[in-house]
Amino acid sequence: MLGVCYYPEHWPEEWWADDARRMKDLGLTYVRVGEFAWSRYEPEPGVYDFGWYDRALDTLGKAGLKIVACTPTATPPKWLIDRYPDILPVDPITGQVRGFGSRRHYDFSSETYLRESIRITTALAERYGKHDAIVGWQTDNEIACHDTALSASPNARRAFQDWCRAKYVDIATLNKAWGNIFWSMEYRSFEEIEVPFLAVTETSPAHRMAFRRFTSDRVALYHKAQVDILRAHSPGRFITHNFIPPTDTGIDNYTMCRDLDFASFDNYPLGRTDVWMAKRPASEFRPYMRTGHPDYCTFLFDQTRSLAGGKFWIMEQQPGPVNWAGHNPRPLPGMIRLWTLEAFAHGAEVVSYFRWRQAPFAQEQMHAGLLRPDRTPSEAWPEVEQALRELKTLDLAPVPGAKARIAILYDHEAQWLGETERQADSYSHPDIMVNWYMAARRLGLDVDFIPADGDPNGYDIVLVPGLAMPDAATVKRLGDSGALLLFAARSGAKARDVNLPEGLPPGELRQLLPIRVTSVGTARPDCPEGMVWRNHTYQAFTWFEALELVGEVDVQASLADGSPALVRKNNALYMATLPEQDFIADLLETLCAERGVPTVRLPDDLRLRRRGDLTFAFNYAAVAREAPAPANAHFVLGSRTVAPRDLAVWRVPS
Amino acid sequence: MLGVCYYPEHWPEEWWADDARRMKDLGLTYVRVGEFAWSRYEPEPGVYDFGWYDRALDTLGKAGLKIVACTPTATPPKWLIDRYPDILPVDPITGQVRGFGSRRHYDFSSETYLRESIRITTALAERYGKHDAIVGWQTDNEIACHDTALSASPNARRAFQDWCRAKYVDIATLNKAWGNIFWSMEYRSFEEIEVPFLAVTETSPAHRMAFRRFTSDRVALYHKAQVDILRAHSPGRFITHNFIPPTDTGIDNYTMCRDLDFASFDNYPLGRTDVWMAKRPASEFRPYMRTGHPDYCTFLFDQTRSLAGGKFWIMEQQPGPVNWAGHNPRPLPGMIRLWTLEAFAHGAEVVSYFRWRQAPFAQEQMHAGLLRPDRTPSEAWPEVEQALRELKTLDLAPVPGAKARIAILYDHEAQWLGETERQADSYSHPDIMVNWYMAARRLGLDVDFIPADGDPNGYDIVLVPGLAMPDAATVKRLGDSGALLLFAARSGAKARDVNLPEGLPPGELRQLLPIRVTSVGTARPDCPEGMVWRNHTYQAFTWFEALELVGEVDVQASLADGSPALVRKNNALYMATLPEQDFIADLLETLCAERGVPTVRLPDDLRLRRRGDLTFAFNYAAVAREAPAPANAHFVLGSRTVAPRDLAVWRVPS
Amino acid sequence: MLGVCYYPEHWPEEWWADDARRMKDLGLTYVRVGEFAWSRYEPEPGVYDFGWYDRALDTLGKAGLKIVACTPTATPPKWLIDRYPDILPVDPITGQVRGFGSRRHYDFSSETYLRESIRITTALAERYGKHDAIVGWQTDNEIACHDTALSASPNARRAFQDWCRAKYVDIATLNKAWGNIFWSMEYRSFEEIEVPFLAVTETSPAHRMAFRRFTSDRVALYHKAQVDILRAHSPGRFITHNFIPPTDTGIDNYTMCRDLDFASFDNYPLGRTDVWMAKRPASEFRPYMRTGHPDYCTFLFDQTRSLAGGKFWIMEQQPGPVNWAGHNPRPLPGMIRLWTLEAFAHGAEVVSYFRWRQAPFAQEQMHAGLLRPDRTPSEAWPEVEQALRELKTLDLAPVPGAKARIAILYDHEAQWLGETERQADSYSHPDIMVNWYMAARRLGLDVDFIPADGDPNGYDIVLVPGLAMPDAATVKRLGDSGALLLFAARSGAKARDVNLPEGLPPGELRQLLPIRVTSVGTARPDCPEGMVWRNHTYQAFTWFEALELVGEVDVQASLADGSPALVRKNNALYMATLPEQDFIADLLETLCAERGVPTVRLPDDLRLRRRGDLTFAFNYAAVAREAPAPANAHFVLGSRTVAPRDLAVWRVPS
Ligand SMILES: [Zn+2]
Ligand SMILES: [Zn+2]
Ligand SMILES: [Zn+2]
Structure with a gap:
């Protein structure tokens, strides 16, 4: 099933109904909303305004769309920051406060922010927890993105001291465990403990590892507070989170997923390939510049699949050029459809495109959507239509329970x-x-x-x-x-x-x-x-x-x-x-x-993946490739010769 | 006509008369003075000492030199900074205050500094506005050099808020224009607006563009305050400013020039080529290391000519190695003369060398002058003599009004x-x-x-x-x-x-x-x-x-x-x-x-430029080049075969 | 003679006697102790605990080892920093305080720290100055390592002003000497003087040079305070310091050495080669990756030998891989022995390995010792045994007095x-x-x-x-x-x-x-x-x-x-x-x-060095080399054909 990310607050209310209808007509099932709208839910301190959101949800729901609602905690509003500046994190490399003006400007260790995030989540959960059209929740957004997990704030220091106290109980134990005698780094009490940053030279690896563990635990604690509220107020709805690669955030996603129904992943093949291959020569990078690398995003799919028992969504799927990498190419024709089916081949249950319509303003105005800012279909549109048709012809097996060898x-x-x-x-x-x-x-x-x-x-x-x-x-x-x-x-x-x-x-x-x-x-x-x-x-x-x-x-x-x-x-x-x-x-x-595990030496840039009794072959190459299907393979999609940036799916009669 | 930059305050008073005589004997017309001398004009708060400056101006004037006087606002003295620390700018990347100890240590948004710059400018304008020898004024020096346009200071924030208020009138208009809903970045009042720096990730492009416009406007406002004073007190004198490339400062020089009689440019071919080609391989850079690139400084000449109706000066002309680039080569023999005539070919009215004599102390002691520190002529001297002789033989047409196709x-x-x-x-x-x-x-x-x-x-x-x-x-x-x-x-x-x-x-x-x-x-x-x-x-x-x-x-x-x-x-x-x-x-x-615009494919490193009925050919190459002059060309300087680092000038009989 | 660096405070007291016995059995003469143990000497403010150190020294002394005791001032304890935060230095590039958590977190200009370093040094000198087993002292550790010489703290500013006052007496003299008129940088009093950092653009070279001289003088002042105390309380014992390369610290080691009996050097051939050759291509670096470069450490030996009249020690000798370079290779077999004898060839009196046993904790747990963390011999052990055997066969001439041509x-x-x-x-x-x-x-x-x-x-x-x-x-x-x-x-x-x-x-x-x-x-x-x-x-x-x-x-x-x-x-x-x-x-x-100085063109990577009547040849190459010994050379070690990473020593009969 397919979905899309939608921000009604970005658009004239008059457009909403038409948008909802077109989503439905296209064949989308899910719509994710409400992610960054705190300043509209609560335009003044303590003064909520939910009318517009009521109407937006109703409009979408009436169109037959299933809604994934979000907590808006990735973007605390200006008045909240001005009132409680201790919400802001501190950069552990420069020692500078990281200010308002973009997103994720909060410190996981701020008790103030924990309280405020609970307050807004509760307000939303109480009001919408049992909304007919809402089938699930997404917490926050891309937690720890933009290197926000680590902070060197006084809040972080205090919380880290508490974490150490809980873990080591007495300071002598900590000193011994960390080897603090080494350079007279011994503490006499937990109150003396510093964050392991901005020292003259490297701090102890034990100190830094403890801080990494503390940080990961603290993120999980912050996150769980929202999950608990949503569970309590929104029975029968799923809760998920849209992760970015754990290698970027350095937090333990497995722990966070213990509280979730399933994991979601935000899939940006071109942006991630640009970043991941930034130092590779053009000869290596160029072939994948407009396709993405065939193994990097699938690595992340397979890793995400493991987070919560096999079930996962692509919550945000790149539908065209993005705006945030060093360079942002346009996907080659066919890649949106290929990426979509590839995600399903690797076990995704839903692929949800980011975003419905390209916004003509603010930071992401160069980030494509399914619609152009002028409300006409973008290049992704026909590829989504094709993917939908093809998905219908595939009888996709459920994923949880399936196991590779x-x-x-x-x-x-x-x-x-x-x-x-x-x-x-x-x-x-x-x-x-x-x-x-x-x-x-x-x-x-x-x-x-x-x-x-x-x-x-x-x-x-x-x-x-x-x-x-x-x-x-x-x-x-x-x-x-x-x-x-x-x-x-x-x-x-x-x-x-x-x-x-x-x-x-x-x-x-x-x-x-x-x-x-x-x-x-x-x-x-x-x-x-x-x-x-x-x-x-x-x-x-x-x-x-x-x-x-x-x-x-x-x-x-x-x-x-x-x-x-x-x-x-x-x-x-x-x-x-x-x-x-x-x-x-x-x-x-x-x-x-x-x-006795069968293997096959694949040609370059051709990749296989099974789901149920189907075998998928994806050809990232610029030339056609022969799929290594058995002679008696029954092709459900495509054929043995897979065109460039095309795919084939077959079943072997038993 | 030629000129020179001179700092009497750097030298024993006994030398001044001799310096003035030698300038005149060499054939110079203009002398620029007083640029960085605030600590001598006002050695103690409110206590002015103009005696030395009176004597310096008189000495130069009596020798028959025309004086360009400067406002000294690029170098506020230490006591002023200590008294009003809010004058200092804040680095928008690091958040650090940029302190005293070099130059340009002021914030364009500091009301204190605006007031103080008006005070010292008024004092100078009142005393010297009608001085016989003073023919014009230069404001400040290389405004916004050293990345000083942008500041993240509280002053900048306040002034930016005011600018936004004046421009958008109500905050809802601003929120809409900037797309602040995007990530809940909405402001409730102009007082909430931040400078677009040091946020967690990128701030909105609209926010940053507004700040760039504000900054440029603020620089113009600061600058115009000086112009207005000089206009009022110094009738009949021109006012100019010595610009560095606008690509370096990121401010709108056209706006600044509305208040000026003409624009000036500081021309350092080797320093700029070193910086501009810093990442090019030696194979590309080496040919121009000691000549400068033939198109980069002329690009800046032609751009400067457009700032104020066609008239412009070279206020500072490199006369030998400088001190501020990554590496600072010696110009090849002949280049000082070539650069001088090239500036005239591109329309300069005056070329003024920086500086009369190499200072044996402080930051620029490795920066050449027309004289060496021991008062003997440097290598530039005979080239200046040659340029002067040649300029006399050329009957240069006035520039304003002339137009390329x-x-x-x-x-x-x-x-x-x-x-x-x-x-x-x-x-x-x-x-x-x-x-x-x-x-x-x-x-x-x-x-x-x-x-x-x-x-x-x-x-x-x-x-x-x-x-x-x-x-x-x-x-x-x-x-x-x-x-x-x-x-x-x-x-x-x-x-x-x-x-x-x-x-x-x-x-x-x-x-x-x-x-x-x-x-x-x-x-x-x-x-x-x-x-x-x-x-x-x-x-x-x-x-x-x-x-x-x-x-x-x-x-x-x-x-x-x-x-x-x-x-x-x-x-x-x-x-x-x-x-x-x-x-x-x-x-x-x-x-x-x-x-029907005639073109000619020039050989590498040969460049043409017309002024009036003269055509100039400049050969930057290491080998002789044939000038594409018509058969009946009458050569005023040089001949058809242009030697390396040489030039030719011809007229076509009509 | 050989020695070793030992940290009894890192190990169970039960191990000490065995450690001492094995040192002695191996043939070591010296043991350096007490370097970073302040938090154990003084676990609470003003409360000394010397019992454990008494026992450690006695154990080592009784085993027949000669002890080099250290002042622990490279690692002030946490409680001291918390009590006097002005001890911390300020990074001159970022303006950030450099905090607790590693080592060298003190400002040479802090009067507080000067007083405290005198206090702890006095306490140790009074108690142990005449200890039987102590034959000498090492001050602090690797002074100015980790770029700690320069600080932009208020303490540094104040001390710099005093230094300027002492040197220039009146401010006009300073202004003239520094050329402060240049950009109106004149000061009206010594109290106005700034540190030459964090200005808008470059500060005057005279200003920066003065600060470098001040810094070096200040380091020497700080250091001399310890030397004076040790001299007063520990008659008959030598005082030395373990230097790192002066090119790294930018301080004048010759001045510091005036107070010392001899200089020591910390010799890490692989770490230093990695850093020094970091930007060289693999083709140049690879041959020395696991041997060290044959000329870089010997350059430092010969320079160290000049610091205090020819006598020097290697206080810390790399015994295997280290932990602090970009990459940390294992020395090739034979290199520990080669480096050891090479130091003696260049005039070292003692080579002392760092460290006795690899610590399984804290920052340097990947830094090898003579023993592995499990108390068994590391790869260095047999090479040290071999070096000891060979040193006995060489009748090494005393160095001071010997002179190259x-x-x-x-x-x-x-x-x-x-x-x-x-x-x-x-x-x-x-x-x-x-x-x-x-x-x-x-x-x-x-x-x-x-x-x-x-x-x-x-x-x-x-x-x-x-x-x-x-x-x-x-x-x-x-x-x-x-x-x-x-x-x-x-x-x-x-x-x-x-x-x-x-x-x-x-x-x-x-x-x-x-x-x-x-x-x-x-x-x-x-x-x-x-x-x-x-x-x-x-x-x-x-x-x-x-x-x-x-x-x-x-x-x-x-x-x-x-x-x-x-x-x-x-x-x-x-x-x-x-x-x-x-x-x-x-x-x-x-x-x-x-x-008439004889020369010989050596093959690549073969190097010679004379000590007394012995000539040493060291072969860093991967192939055997012929030593250029005269026909009648009498080989004391090895032979004319020197195997890879081997050496030969000969005497020419007179
Ligand atoms: Zn996203
Ligand atoms: Zn200049
Ligand atoms: Zn060391």
Whole structure:
């Protein structure tokens, strides 16, 4: 089903009915509203004005649209900020207050703002919680976007002290856990604790990790307050949130999703590709400039699918050029339709376009919509019509419950570790994760994600591109699952408080692998080392561990100096370095063969994905590609030869 | 005529008479004085000391020199800052106060400073307004240099609120004009308005554009206060200001010039070339490192000539290495003379060297003068002597009134738009303007500039590298002029408050061209698209518009995907993208042919310019070039073969 | 002799005795302790707890180890900062307070901190000054590391005003010396003086130079307070300080060393090579990534040796990967031993490893030690054993008194000048100095350093890569020494207060060379000029002076335009530019020949160094190299063919 994001407050009331009718006529099911309208709900302090919103909801509802209503907390109004300036966050790099004038100008640690966000959410939930047309709620908007999770405000400091007190109980415990003796950094009380910013040189990694955990917890606390209100006042409606990539926000989306019915994702393939590939040469970037990269957004789809049990929406789908990347190309013809069907192939339940009509004013006036500002259809319109027709011909299986045979373990703390303990400027856990994901996708594999504390059972292979500080139970669970486990270097690098584990890394992983990391060297990304596996030499990058074998273990690959690069014991494999993607693909192919997971070497820019008994092939290339469908495949959409930026869907008769 | 900048306060009084005599003996006519001497005019608060200045002026005047006196407001003294710290500006990027210790440490919005600048200007004007030797005044110095136009101070905020109140009258009008509903950015009163800086993410382009307009107006207001005083107290004397490039300051020099008798420009070819070409590879930069680029400073000459009716001075002319660029080479032998004559060829009335003698102390001690610090002639001296001799042999026509056949429309708001609405990091309106100027200059064309509200009549061709928010009258005036009009992509992109115009861009330009920009894509500069015109493929960069043709229009060039790249109706041409310079030159050549404007393909680094019946050829190349003079040309200076870094001047017998 | 850095406070008291025994068993002589332990010496304000330290010192002493005790002033505890926040420094670039949470969070100009540092130093000196096992003291730690020398605090401003008052006595003198009239920057009293930061544009070079001198003096004052206390309370013990490179701190280490018995250096070859070569391509960097560059650390050894009469220690020696560089590789096998012996070859008396055991917590947990965190030997251990064995076989001559035949004059003010008067972004006095050092080392030369006010007598050749503001006596001393003197461009560029000298540069150098620098041009580093010497063309970079010859002088090399590039009169040579290293090597070879100093063209990455009658050859290359030993050389270690990352030591029978 398809939906759209709509801002009635941006348009003359006379247009609303016509808009609603056209949405319905186009075939849209859902409409998301009310996201940034606080200054209209409450134009003066404590003076609510809901009349316009009543009428807007009624107009949409009467047209037969299902409404997703929002809490407007991403945009507190000016009068609220002027009244309570402590709502504003403080930039941890510059120490400057981040002011009013755009959005997200609030500090997650401000008790004032927590109270005010509860107040406005309650007002909306009480009034609209049982509105006929409202089928669900979206909380806030893109929480922690624009680097707003971390703040160095006095509020953050106070809340962090409380968090530390709750976690460590007495200050001596904290001092010991953080190693504060190291540079006389010992605190005498929780009131002495600072935020880990703006010090003379780097603060302790334990201090920074604690602050990252606190921040993530604090975001979840802030968010849960809204969820609780909506649950109480709006029975039978779903609650979701529209996430941006967790690699951008650095918060633990899994925790936030515990309170939600499902996760949503805001999908901007061109904007994200521009940002993600910003430093790549034109030769690498150019082919994807107007299509998006075939693996980057799907990586985020698959990750989002894992957040809340398999169900997810695309709450915002790019319908044309956007406005916020360094450069903002127009999608090539066909890509809106391709992206839409691709999201469904990866399990989306709903795709909702952002936005109904391009606004001719303010920050996003260069961001396309389904309609142009002059109310005529934009280029996206016929592609949406096509996607709707095609979706009807596909009998899409429900997603929750479906499972790939391969999973990637997603450990947000591995990202935090890479960011809080610099040891190699070029180390990036998200990059490793995407790299491995791409290797799997090149083999035609469907990929699931599981969180570090998730359930690995039922997978043939679990890839672990990083698992920073695992506890014994997590490792046991992984080992007991029976899956083949491939651990990247730096897995098990730390104990809980970012200390080196007892007996050296990989700490608890020694349950599975009798090895010891005795020394770690890192290298500039332009200085790789050779690595030999099955008589073939690959390149290894950035991170190089000296492994001591403290039990029986099979050395399967070695670095140029003969030291172990890949070791295996039973089902567990550990890599002492970070090899190039080709190696991951080659190794994974052998692991799949071992487990009888079928693979296929896909041509460049052709990607497969199954949903139910359907197999989708998406061709991002500029030339036609042959889909690797079996001879007896029954094509539901397209055919074996997939045109550029086109797709095919087939079913194999059983 | 030539002049020089002189700082008597830097030197022993015993030297003054000798300095004055040597200026006169050299053949200089003008001497500019008094620019930064506030701490000597008023060494203690309210205690003036004019004795030394009386003696300096008398000494210079008695030697027969004509004096240009300055207001010293670019350098308020320490005691003034200490007494009124609110004079200091606030950096809009860092939020830090910008302190005392160099120059330009004042906020244009400080009422205190406005009052104090009026006070010192009045004191000087009253005392010296009718001084025999003083023939004119320069206000302040290089207004808005060092990025001092924009300030985020409380003063700026208050003055901006007042400006908004005057402009929008009621706050609802402003909220609507700026689209403040977009993210609940609505204000309830003018007192709530913020400066558009230091917000969480980007503020509204309308907000930022308003602040740019306010800033430019405020600079003009500050400046006009001085002009009014000087007019009142110094009858018969001219008033001018020494501008730096408007592309650096982002203020509207045309408005400032309304109050002036003529504009002056500070011409530093090597420093500006170093800065402008800073990111170009050595292969491109090296040839101009010690000559300056042949088109960049002349672009600024021609633009300056347009500020106040054709008359302009070079108030500061580089006489050797300077001190302020990243690297500061020595001009190649002959360049001082070449630059001097080039300024006259482009219409300068006076060229005044900066400075008489290199100071052995303070910030600019590595900046050359006509004399070395030891009072002996520097390398510039004989070149100035030569230029003076040659100027006598040329019978230079007066400039005001003379007109080229080609003009470039200079719209400062097009630059502001590019800076306030990011849509492509690589978009730069100044770069487009310089690029087009270079294309015209390669064809041997003289080029005028006209402001957006200027008079296009009498030109055969008007190039419009950008015209951001034209009103109906401007477009009508352009259309009625009968000139061929070439509009760059993004012309007409916005309505007055940076909103998309009714009926989509190019808004009012639809008076001339029945087209609609339905979608805009931008691209990294290393990802150009092909564009075909007359069977030749060119490259197009950065900005790509989808044009809908809503009436009869001639498609003259297309992008690789077949979409229109250049359309024409009657005299108006519009480009949907930003093509490479070669295309502009080729197209312009055909437009010139259409209008009978003669062109000539000049060899690299040879440039032509006419003044009266004289044609000048300047050879920036390292090898000799043949001047494209007709067979019967009578050479007044040089000959047909122009030596490297040399010039020729001829007259064609009629 | 070897030593180690040990932090008993980081480890269980039960481990101390075992640690001490193993140090002794390994063969270590010295142990440095107590560096960062203030929060344990004084856990509450005024409440001292020395019991644990008594026991630690006794344990180490009883094991027969000689103790170097430290003052803990690099890490003031939290309670002290909270009580006296004025201790914190202010970042001169951002204007932000630099807070608690790491180390070095104190302002050298804080009178409070001066008093507190005296208090804790006195407490330690009184208690432990005569402790049997303590043989010496280290003050603070790596003074001015992390860019902590410069501060823009109110304390710094006040102290700077006092320094100015003491130096210039009356404000008119200061105004004149700094050229404050230039932009009306005149002060009316010392109380008006600002720190030279956060102004609108660049402050005067004289102002900034004064602040650099003040800062260096202030650091020395702070440091001397500790030295005086230790001298008074700890008779017979040496006092030293562990320096990092002076090029990093920008302070005058020679002045600090006047109070010390000898200088120490913290030697981290891989970390420093990563930082120093950060912008070099992999082709240049890769060969040294895991060995360190053969000339960079030895440059620092030789410079350190000059600080206090020839005697020096390596107080901290890298024993494996570190944690603080951009990337942190593992040393190649053999390098720990090679670096150790190399330090001795260059004159070190003691090499002390940092640290005994890798800490499993806090900022440096990825920094190797001699032991791993699990108390087992790291890879460094056997190399230290080997070095100890080998040191016993070498009969090392004492260093103080020994003298090379070549010296480099080290003028810290030349570095300050390059940093305070920008004239070429690519000018770096340290880079020139290292470049010249490398040229000398490629010729197999031993090199000494002397400070600008040091004694040049006894050297055959003195290289002067920069001598910014020499007085007459310094130049006379150099001239009278009889040494061949090679001056780099920009020598003598300024008089004392960063003014151009009387009669133009090179000012006082005209005692030796009758030349005048009439003009200076600078050039981007990718735009070198050709320079011809003895029919060979070299490249010259960045800085190009026009020389006027005002007396008899021999022009030995010229630039492409024929202007003098190298002139000589008697023993003095002056270069008008900065030639490539090959030229320096070729020229130096001829100068050595002239003086009968033997040279040898060494193969790449092989380096020689003599100590007493021993000659050491160090091979940094990946292949074996032949040592240029005479036929009758008697090899004490190794042999003529030196294996990769190996060394040889020989004696020539007399
Ligand atoms: Zn959004
Ligand atoms: Zn100037
Ligand atoms: Zn250290």
